[in-house]
Structures are given as C-alpha cells and as structure tokens.
Amino acid sequence: MNNLIFFFMIFSGIYSFISWRKHIFMSLMSLEFLVVFFFLGFVFVMGSGLNMFVSLVYLTYSACEGALGLSIIVSLVRGSGNDLFSSSGLIQC
Numbered sequence: 001m002n003n004l005i006f007f008f009m010i011f012s013g014i015y016s017f018i019s020w021r022k023h024i025f026m027s028l029m030s031l032e033f034l035v036v037f038f039f040l041g042f043v044f045v046m047g048s049g050l051n052m053f054v055s056l057v058y059l060t061y062s063a064c065e066g067a068l069g070l071s072i073i074v075s076l077v078r079g080s081g082n083d084l085f086s087s088s089g090l091i092q093c
C-alpha cells in the first residue's frame with residue numbers, strides 16, 4: 001500500500017509539473033515536491049547507517065537547489081514583473 005501511495009505522489013508531481021509549465025514558480029514548486037518525495041523514498045528504502053548519511057547529503061543539495069531556484073525567480077520577477085515563460089527572453093532567443 002505504501003508503494004501505491006508513493007507512486008501516486010510521484011505521478012501527481014509529474015502531472016503538476018507538466019500542467020503548470022507556463023509559470024516558472026509553479027514548475028519549480030512541483031519539482032521541489034518531487035524532490036521531497038524522492039527523499040522520503042530514500043529514507044524508507046535505505047533504513048539507517050551510512051545510507052542515512054547519503055540521504056542527508058541529498059537533502060542538503062536539494063535545499064541548496066531550492067534556494068538557488070527561488071533566487072532566480074526573485075530576480076526574474078523583479079526584472080520582468082511576472083514569472084511567465086512567455087514574458088522572459090529565454091524563449092525568444
């Protein structure tokens with residue numbers, strides 16, 4: 001039953017990433033949702049010992065990745081006024 005819940009959460013994160021692709025912030029939030037559930041999967045599967053160290057390193061990197069994504073979003077919103085992909089200059093290149 002736990003595997004069914006885990007796969008449901010993963011697929012709901014992927015679906016939200018696909019359905020909110022116009023807004024950068026919502027895309028990053030759905031990716032963070034996926035990162036947290038992969039971390040929970042690591043914790044439940046690996047158990048304790050050295051494997052817990054690996055999962056904590058993964059959690060540290062994911063926190064740094066989230067902070068970097070949030071800082072990019074803040075600079076994008078300050079520069080363009082919104083977080084839409086269409087208003088940024090990335091697609092127009």
